[in-house]
Amino acid sequence: MSSRDVVLARVRRALADVPRGEGPYDPPVPRDYHRVHGSRTTEETVELLAEHLADYRAVVHRCAADDLPALIGRLLAERGARTVVVPPGLDPRWLSVAEAAQVPDRAADTARELDAVDSVVTGCALAVAETGTLVLDGGPDQGRRRITLVPDHHICVVCVPDQVVGSVPEALPRLSPERPLTWISGPSATSDIELDRVEGVHGPRTLEVVLASGPAAG
């Protein structure tokens, strides 16, 4: 007998108390928890997102979509970034005034090459206000999971209000489990040494979030 059969047979024997007629989908799970906590206007939801992002030490900026290129250019310059990774489908206008040399996200590049890059700019799939979370799904404006991991500085653009949802239950139906997802809530952090919070152990130490409002660029 294969181990698969052994384990499954053990499971079945262990469950002898479960009535034969009971199907795997009954009884129904009580889902009387909230879809979203409290009622908010769209404005307030975006405001809450900004607040919660900042709570976990992301640096939050707000601008009109038209001002995005100038803002991104300024943030990269302030950081002294000489190189910036760019996902293949990022709106080229976003980086039109940035002085940093652009490094395309290519599968052939090694992690070590990526390690030499200063910053990364991406869009996102959506953002969750109640938890202050950005979700990336590897879409063309976000690139491979590793590009938002290895460089030390991540600028993530959220188009508001379109990409903002209130809560985790509102987020999941808008995401596809088939795509690899990265949920980011504040920069990398640890509290392993005497519970002192330290930012940036392995992921980017600085996370800047731009809430860009108005007609989605591109």
Place this chain on the structure above:
Amino acid sequence: MSRSFLGMPAFPRAAALSTRDTRLRANLTHATHTIRDKRAGAVAELDDWAQLRAAGAAIKDRTLRHLDHYLERLEESVTAAGGRVHWAADADEANRIVTRLVRETGEREVVKVKSMATQEIGLNEALAQAGIRAYETDLAELIVQLGDDLPSHILVPAIHRNRGEIRDIFRREMGRWGRPAPEGLSDSPAELAEAARLHLREKFLTAKVGISGANFMVAESGTLVVVESEGNGRMCLTLPETLISIVGIEKVVPTWQDLEVFLQLLPRSSTAERMNPYTTTWTGTTDGDGPRTFHLVLLDNGRTDTLADTVGRQALRCIRCSACLNVCPVYERAGGHAYGSPYPGPIGAILTPQLRGITGPLEQSLPYASSLCGACYEVCPVAIDIPEVLVHLRERVVEGGPVTRRGARVVLKPAKGHAAERAAMRAAAWAFDHPGALRGGMRLAARTRRLHPGRLPGPGRAWSDTRALPAVPAESFRDWWQRTRGGADRSRRGGVK
């Protein structure tokens, strides 16, 4: 070589030693109280916590009651997404599978994300015997590994170490494993974290094989989920060419939607955050993004035996948040190592004897490593009635009875009288020495009084067989006092923090 939990002394002896360690106790008290207070705040933000908790418990229960169905479903969807599924009936088999898979890559080094399942099976030691080095990459696990030590807490495994000790370990040991600690390393947490960052980055950038556990596996989609803070998880999950995940069979949830419950329950219960800094989900392999080969090893190792016990089964709902550790008066004093397994605290006291069988002295003493105060049940996000299972296991220790061992029904003999009695007496002596715990115990007695049989469970049974137990009052005096005078009391406590 890392030490292993096997061969640990029974709980009372280990606890007697660790309670004398004043530094350990001070660290633990600080940590558990800090996390516990923050957690209460994070939970209070959600006014539907009770409903989320009920949903979490219901989802897990339903999944467990049809585990065969969901495991087959999971296997199908992982395979369809390009992953390969392996089944391991016990620790040895899991270790053999993983060793073979690593060998097939031709590599001699692997990077690891913190995983309790791999600690449970002693994977690092097994790999070492096969000449493969496993690098722990979670900061706390790194501290534990470099210090040739054992983890003592689910969430903050190196909580028993102070910053000065950590600096000394880094200075002394890092060079032997790779990049040495920077010159003049101080004991500030920021500098220590930076040293770990530099040391481990070397490993991440060259690693070809990553090993992980998982917090959840979604049956319908074949998606695995890892929840973490530091980014070492993301490194291990996305940079290597081959990823091997070893996951207990109880970690499956039926649907994508179910994650909405657990992604709300877990971070708030665990680190008291609205959401942990990083969550990674993956479904099989994705072209050009992340590992090209993905193996999932489904681990039994005593889980089906636990499943066969209709009272003890609920322990398999555990999502490893560690909230129960932080409220446990026994854990706070005894520390994690006394529990003799990677699962410390109240959950360890019920999980370890069930996974391993209640045959050895440690496993027999663990159900007594509790004051039955009920605090663990109250904070548990999936409502595991730990006290109920403890009492049930005590009864098994003392009276024996039918149990399942490695899939077969056997009748357990009562533990040698004196051993059980000794364990019980030490637990009782401890409780009488610690009035706080005793008060808690009484509170539990009140809470469950409707369920009380006319006789005592466990070692008291023979005594109560011929006596009628006094009825337990509806409310303990302590609770009545709290309720009627509680306002003033609570605000004073709040002011201390």
